[in-house]
Amino acid sequence: xxxxxxxxxxxxxxxxxxxxxxxxxxxxxxxxxxxxxxxxxxxxxxxxxxxxxxxxxxxxxxxxxxxxxxxxxxxxxxxxxxxxxxxxxxxxxxxxxxxxxxxxxxxxxxxxxxxxxxxxxxxxxxxxxxxxxxxxxxxxxxxxxxxxxxxxxxxxxxxxxxxxxxxxxxxxxxxxxxxxxxxxxxxxxxxxxxxxxxxxxxxxxxxxxxxxxxxxxxxxxxxxxxxxxxxxxxxxxxxxxxxxxxxxxxxxxxxxxxxxxxxxxxxxxxxxxxxxxxxxxxxxxxxxxxxxxxxxxxxxxxxxxxxxxxxxxxxxxxxxxxxxxxxxxxxxxxxxxxxxxxxxxxxxxxxxxxxxxxxxxxxxxxxxxxxxxxxxxxxxxxxxxxxxxxxxxxxxxxxxxxxxxxxxxxxxxxxxxxxxxxxxxxxxxxxxxxx
Amino acid sequence: xxxxxxxxxxxxxxxxxxxxxxxxxxxxxxxxxxxxxxxxxxxxxxxxxxxxxxxxxxxxxxxxxxxxxxxxxxxxxxxxxxxxxxxxxxxxxxxxxxxxxxxxxxxxxxxxxxxxxxxxxxxxxxxxxxxxxxxxxxxxxxxxxxxxxxxxxxxxxxxxxxxxxxxxxxxxx
Numbered sequence: 001x002x003x004x005x006x007x008x009x010x011x012x013x014x015x016x017x018x019x020x021x022x023x024x025x026x027x028x029x030x031x032x033x034x035x036x037x038x039x040x041x042x043x044x045x046x047x048x049x050x051x052x053x054x055x056x057x058x059x060x061x062x063x064x065x066x067x068x069x070x071x072x073x074x075x076x077x078x079x080x081x082x083x084x085x086x087x088x089x090x091x092x093x094x095x096x097x098x099x100x101x102x103x104x105x106x107x108x109x110x111x112x113x114x115x116x117x118x119x120x121x122x123x124x125x126x127x128x129x130x131x132x133x134x135x136x137x138x139x140x141x142x143x144x145x146x147x148x149x150x151x152x153x154x155x156x157x158x159x160x161x162x163x164x165x166x167x168x169x170x171x172x173x174x175x176x177x178x179x180x181x182x183x184x185x186x187x188x189x190x191x192x193x194x195x196x197x198x199x200x201x202x203x204x205x206x207x208x209x210x211x212x213x214x215x216x217x218x219x220x221x222x223x224x225x226x227x228x229x230x231x232x233x234x235x236x237x238x239x240x241x242x243x244x245x246x247x248x249x250x251x252x253x254x255x256x257x258x259x260x261x262x263x264x265x266x267x268x269x270x271x272x273x274x275x276x277x278x279x280x281x282x283x284x285x286x287x288x289x290x291x292x293x294x295x296x297x298x299x300x301x302x303x304x305x306x307x308x309x310x311x312x313x314x315x316x317x318x319x320x321x322x323x324x325x326x327x328x329x330x331x332x333x334x335x336x337x338x339x340x341x342x343x344x345x346x347x348x349x350x351x352x353x354x355x356x357x358x359x360x361x362x363x364x365x366x367x368x369x370x371x372x373x374x375x376x377x378x379x380x381x382x383x384x385x386x387x388x389x390x391x392x393x394x395x396x397x398x399x400x401x402x403x404x405x406x407x408x409x410x411x412x413x414x415x416x417x418x419x420x421x422x423x424x425x426x427x428x429x430x431x432x433x434x435x
Numbered sequence: 436x437x438x439x440x441x442x443x444x445x446x447x448x449x450x451x452x453x454x455x456x457x458x459x460x461x462x463x464x465x466x467x468x469x470x471x472x473x474x475x476x477x478x479x480x481x482x483x484x485x486x487x488x489x490x491x492x493x494x495x496x497x498x499x500x501x502x503x504x505x506x507x508x509x510x511x512x513x514x515x516x517x518x519x520x521x522x523x524x525x526x527x528x529x530x531x532x533x534x535x536x537x538x539x540x541x542x543x544x545x546x547x548x549x550x551x552x553x554x555x556x557x558x559x560x561x562x563x564x565x566x567x568x569x570x571x572x573x574x575x576x577x578x579x580x581x582x583x584x585x586x587x588x589x590x591x592x593x594x595x596x597x598x599x600x601x602x603x604x605x606x607x608x
Binding site: 009010013014017018021022024025028029036037038039050051053054055057058061062065135137138139140141142143144146147148174175182184188189190209210211212273274275 | 506
């Protein structure tokens with residue numbers, strides 16, 4: 001037995017390590033309700049500790065490199081330059097190199113100052129509370145589009161906080177360490193952000209593809225979506241506030257798996273490959289500047305004064321209405337209403353009476369035209385006597401008016417076109433023939 | 436045939452390095468792998484931890500040490516990502532074991548051999564990575580074969596430059 005282990009020691013060690021790692025993988029992956037495997041669940045404490053160790057191992061050198069601005073490019077150029085300097089003119093070239101380095105450093109500082117100034121301007125204008133942070137490292141894998149910030153839980157960062165720049169959204173905080181944080185970029189395959197197209201108002205979910213390009217997936221084929229259309233955050237994912245720029249539509253491609261669906265490739269507004277300074281939205285409570293707060297207070301006070309003025313005006317109107325006589329008094333009989341008062345200088349105007357009233361004339365629904373035959377009158381159909389059908393109410397003088405307006409319409413001051421005593425039928429004129 | 440002249444026993448020279456090299460070179464590889472993509476963006480077609488794993492596995496000619504080295508590098512690489520920890524670990528464990536096993540049999544000082552070995556082992560690591568993600572774990576991982584090909588080429592070219600530099604650090608009797 002001992003010789004077996006000695007003889008197959010190498011494969012056994014390999015097998016043991018592989019099995020241990022496979023078991024570790026099985027512990028981390030879980031199956032969702034829809035039957036898909038996912039890694040989205042929060043890490044267990046053991047895994048979290050490994051990530052913390054890795055972060056503690058890698059972040060300090062990265063921070064050192066970033067703070068001292070010792071890029072590989074600088075080292076490489078300086079190494080080659082120094083070799084040439086020693087061969088030619090050491091002292092003079094050293095001076096030139098020093099000046100070049102200073103110039104490059106100053107130029108880099110100036111560029112960084114400009115970027116920070118733009119970021120500060122955006123931060124001051126932005127309504128939410130944000131925290132500026134520097135990107136110091138990445139995952140090192142093109143399958144994992146994450147990067148690291150130099151701020152962590154000690155600075156107030158928490159999981160699922162949105163990370164943005166002045167140009168657009170960048171990603172969300174995925175893991176937080178004491179002095180650093182891991183950010184999942186929007187072009188990662190496992191990311192997800194609710195977005196909306198600005199013009200067509202089509203909503204979708206943004207995630208990354210294999211090439212590291214953000215794309216909106218699960219959209220029905222729509223001819224209106226054209227390249228160049230702006231993409232904004234929809235605000236439904238509880239991470240990114242609504243209306244932040246995401247990018248513009250670069251192209252629309254057909255979903256390879258489903259015929260009626262399309263994928264919208266988005267050109268991100270933020271430079272996801274070259275991130276330096278970013279803002280982390282630490283609170284989505286609106287934050288107003290002193291000027292904004294003053295404007296809001298002024299607006300509130302003006303609104304209160306205006307409401308008080310309107311209320312006082314309504315009260316005065318009610319008092320005036322109580323004091324002034326009305327056109328109708330419910331306590332008086334109809335013939336004594338103030339509307340019929342002859343002393344009223346502004347009588348209510350009424351339309352003139354029709355010269356040829358018929359059954360469509362207002363107020364004469366039951367009074368047919370005199371020349372209409374009995375068969376066409378509505379009353380005839382019900383077998384009513386013609387005298388009843390053609391009887392008209394009497395006016396205030398007792399004269400018969402075959403076709404008059406209702407009594408209430410007869411008011412002083414008006415000029416009725418049909419006076420009582422006049423024939424109801426105008427004289428028919430025979431058409432004159434030309435000689 | 437001088438390349439394949441060594442027999443199956445470990446009669447070739449086993450290289451030894453100062454302890455500091457064992458600690459600092461893998462650490463530098465991990466830090467640079469995490470930092471350089473920030474400068475190079477999507478054109479970071481290399482895997483420095485893999486190259487370092489292959490180098491030490493070839494130099495030490497011990498499959499167990501190569502296995503452990505690959506597992507450690509891969510696990511730390513996984514820990515820097517947001518993926519499951521162990522995917523790169525398994526891939527580099529296999530690579531370390533194979534590199535050390537090959538190093539026992541052939542002379543790995545030849546540049547052509549180093550170039551080909553790095554190229555093939557890089558492709559193998561990428562294949563294992565995709566296999567674990569898509570088949571073993573059933574995750575929806577998209578990948579592009581030409582990216583993996585470029586990465587293998589990049590690893591080979593880096594190995595051509597890096598291996599002679601690391602050779603200078605070995606302890607010579």
